[in-house]
Amino acid sequence: MAVARERLSTAQATVQPGALLQTIGLTKSFGGLAAVQNIDFHISPGEIVGVIGPNGAGKSTFFNLITGLYKPTRGRILVAGQDVTGKRPDILLRAGVARTFQNIRLFQNMTVLDNVLVGYHTRLKSRLVGDILKLPPTRREEREAERRAFEVLRLFDDRLVPHSYELARNLAYADRRLLEIARALASSPKLLLLDEPTVGMNPAETENAIRIIAKIRSADLAIILIEHKLNVVMGMSNRVVVLDYGEKIAEGTPREVQTNEKVIEAYLGRKAAAQAAAMLDRRDALEEAGQ
Numbered sequence: 001m002a003v004a005r006e007r008l009s010t011a012q013a014t015v016q017p018g019a020l021l022q023t024i025g026l027t028k029s030f031g032g033l034a035a036v037q038n039i040d041f042h043i044s045p046g047e048i049v050g051v052i053g054p055n056g057a058g059k060s061t062f063f064n065l066i067t068g069l070y071k072p073t074r075g076r077i078l079v080a081g082q083d084v085t086g087k088r089p090d091i092l093l094r095a096g097v098a099r100t101f102q103n104i105r106l107f108q109n110m111t112v113l114d115n116v117l118v119g120y121h122t123r124l125k126s127r128l129v130g131d132i133l134k135l136p137p138t139r140r141e142e143r144e145a146e147r148r149a150f151e152v153l154r155l156f157d158d159r160l161v162p163h164s165y166e167l168a169r170n171l172a173y174a175d176r177r178l179l180e181i182a183r184a185l186a187s188s189p190k191l192l193l194l195d196e197p198t199v200g201m202n203p204a205e206t207e208n209a210i211r212i213i214a215k216i217r218s219a220d221l222a223i224i225l226i227e228h229k230l231n232v233v234m235g236m237s238n239r240v241v242v243l244d245y246g247e248k249i250a251e252g253t254p255r256e257v258q259t260n261e262k263v264i265e266a267y268l269g270r271k272a273a274a275q276a277a278a279m280l281d282r283r284d285a286l287e288e289a290g291q
């Protein structure tokens with residue numbers, strides 16, 4: 001009965017007009033383990049959607065699927081209405097989907113600026129043709145690339161610009177995480193996927209990262225945020241999706257999700273739920289007070 005209902009819901013999931021990214025019945029199995037099961041998901045331009053769930057719930061696997069690193073076992077992925085299921089990561093990047101990784105993946109022995117330039121060049125079309133023909137980039141292309149790279153670095157206040165010509169590995173840990181975001185942004189994505197961007201940061205660094213992420217979100221940039229810190233995800237997201245054992249067990253506004261019984265049982269725990277509710281009340285009070 002439950003299975004029949006599940007199949008029906010997948011069959012009924014239709015293409016959402018206006019969605020930047022949509023998945024329909026997205027599933028990934030590793031042998032007997034269904035790491036991601038039958039996920040219907042959508043995000044619109046300018047939205048921030050939080051993805052939460054216990055360790056091993058399938059959050060990073062979901063990102064690996066929608067960036068083309070893993071091929072789905074079943075289901076479909078649409079970017080701006082185009083079916084991109086099973087496409088390679090470079091195709092998805094060019095379609096506007098960029099990401100950071102749960103574990104930092106930078107070119108540690110390259111400068112901060114060069115790391116951002118790598119992000120930029122992944123989408124520069126004439127450069128791609130140049131690569132094929134083995135032509136060096138033109139001076140104009142190089143100047144334009146640097147201009148864009150510094151434009152991105154400046155979004156991070158004074159965290160990255162002063163270190164532009166230092167090696168990535170010499171940055172403080174929190175700044176290396178920010179550099180990952182900068183590199184992803186340099187490809188001018190429409191959708192940015194952040195996999196635990198504040199993990200390992202202290203409260204002050206976390207606060208700073210939140211402010212920067214809020215600043216880079218725009219009408220043209222949607223963000224999916226995987227995050228274990230509830231105050232971060234509840235405070236930033238327009239909508240929250242909850243995964244557990246690969247399945248979507250809840251979806252809604254931060255308030256809806258943190259009062260959902262299934263979510264409390266699977267993840268939040270009653271104490272954390274109370275803390276999140278108090279945080280939302282404070283935010284509402286501040287908003288009412290016009291701050």
Ligand SMILES: Nc1ncnc2c1ncn2[C@@H]1O[C@H](COP(=O)(O)OP(=O)(O)OP(=O)(O)O)[C@@H](O)[C@H]1O
Nearest residue numbers: 030033035053054055056057058059060061062102
């Ligand atoms: N390449 C793989 N091969 C086999 N199993 C995998 C692979 N990648 C992920 N898994 C398994 O899939 C499940 C989901 O893992 P995933 O990394 O997506 O979880 P997560 O929600 O990101 O967890 P965390 O919060 O700890 O980062 C886990 O059981 C994991 O062991």
Ligand SMILES: [Mg+2]
Nearest residue numbers: 059060061102
């Ligand atoms: Mg993960």
